[in-house]
Amino acid sequence: xxxxxxxxxxxxxxxxxxxxxxxxxxxxxxxxxxxxxxxxxxxxxxxxxxxxxxxxxxxxxxxxxxxxxxxxxxxxxxxxxxxxxxxxxxxxxxxxxxxxxxxxxxxxxxxxxxxxxxxxxxxxxxxxxxxxxxxxxxxxxxxxxxxxxxxxxxxxxxxxxxxxxxxxxxxxxxxxxxxxxxxxxxxxxxxxxxxxxxxxxxxxxxxxxxxxxxxxxxxxxxxxxxxxxxxxxxxxxxxxxxxxxxxxxxxxxxxxxxxxxxxxxxxxxxxxxxxxxxxxxxxxxxxxxxxxxxxxxx
Numbered sequence: 007x008x009x010x011x012x013x014x015x016x017x018x019x020x021x022x023x024x025x026x027x028x029x030x031x032x033x034x035x036x037x038x039x040x041x042x043x044x045x046x047x048x049x050x051x052x053x054x055x056x057x058x059x060x061x062x063x064x065x066x067x068x069x070x071x072x073x074x075x076x077x078x079x080x081x082x083x084x085x086x087x088x089x090x091x092x093x094x095x096x097x098x099x100x101x102x103x104x105x106x107x108x109x110x111x112x113x114x115x116x117x118x119x120x121x122x123x124x125x126x127x128x129x130x131x132x133x134x135x136x137x138x139x140x141x142x143x144x145x146x147x148x149x150x151x152x153x154x155x156x157x158x159x160x161x162x163x164x165x166x167x168x169x170x171x172x173x174x175x176x177x178x179x180x181x182x183x184x185x186x187x188x189x190x191x192x193x194x195x196x197x198x199x200x201x202x203x204x205x206x207x208x209x210x211x212x213x214x215x216x217x218x219x220x221x222x223x224x225x226x227x228x229x230x231x232x233x234x235x236x237x238x239x240x241x242x243x244x245x246x247x248x249x250x251x252x253x254x255x256x257x258x259x260x261x262x263x264x265x266x267x268x269x270x271x272x273x274x275x276x277x278x279x280x281x282x283x284x285x286x287x288x289x290x291x292x293x294x295x296x297x298x299x300x301x302x303x304x
Contacts, residue, residue: 009042009155012152016049016152025130026150027122027125027131027149028132029131029132029150030107030141030146030150031043031134032136032152032154033155034154038154038155038156042152042154043103043132044056044059046130064094064098064099066090067085068085068086068105069106070106076111076234077109077110077114079117081114082110082114083117086104086118087118094128100126100128100130101130102130103132104134108136108139108141108237115142118145119142119148137241162245162249163245167249169200170197170249173197179193180300187295193294194291197290198287201243201246201286204239207242208235208238212235247277254266254297265300268296272293273293276289276290
């Protein structure tokens with residue numbers, strides 16, 4: 007949905023007195039999602055300048071914490087739930103803006119869910135995220151979801167993107183003989199290696215973030231650090247899936263047909279298998295055996 011259309015949709019609901027208690031805004035949390043949040047806030051608090059939106063007593067902002075880049079249950083209560091349960095300063099709306107909703111840790115997510123299930127009167131929550139798949143399904147189900155144009159700008163960066171496209175573009179993958187079977191098996195191995203490389207990148211980046219933040223004095227447990235690595239890796243794996251999906255979507259637009267649609271379904275099934283924590287190498291092997299490439303030996 008275009009930004010203007012999304013804004014008009016929420017503005018109309020507010021004018022008619024029937025806005026959703028929660029809006030899940032999927033887009034760039036520093037881009038269109040944040041722009042939409044500001045536009046909605048200016049509708050609810052007319053006359054407040056943009057800078058004032060950050061300090062207004064009835065607008066409560068919650069960001070991931072610096073060291074761990076998570077939103078803890080303590081932060082949810084201190085900066086979000088508790089202040090929003092108080093009487094409105096201006097006698098009108100109270101709004102909570104959660105920037106990076108996918109960063110809620112399990113305890114924080116469950117605490118927020120209870121408020122979302124039974125929200126105080128005249129409260130509205132804006133949940134901004136570029137990784138909705140990492141949110142609790144129960145939170146998603148209680149929000150009206152809005153997908154903005156920049157919510158799908160998740161192509162892999164190079165050299166990983168070039169590697170993935172190079173693997174999928176190999177004309178020998180279309181060979182339906184035994185030789186083609188071996189080519190697809192080798193392709194699955196190369197894609198698995200890309201994911202392994204992305205996992206190592208996630209580990210390296212989390213380590214660098216924690217080292218750079220040591221002066222803050224807080225220590226993370228081994229389990230918390232593993233959770234951070236897992237979260238960042240899932241972001242990269244999501245980008246991997248978008249890159250693969252884009253490859254087959256372009257093929258489908260160029261040559262629509264039964265196989266083209268089946269290939270799209272195969273990518274979607276691969277994503278679901280990853281979400282179920284199935285063995286990635288096995289999933290990729292099955293995927294490469296399932297998809298169909300046109301123009302090979304038969």
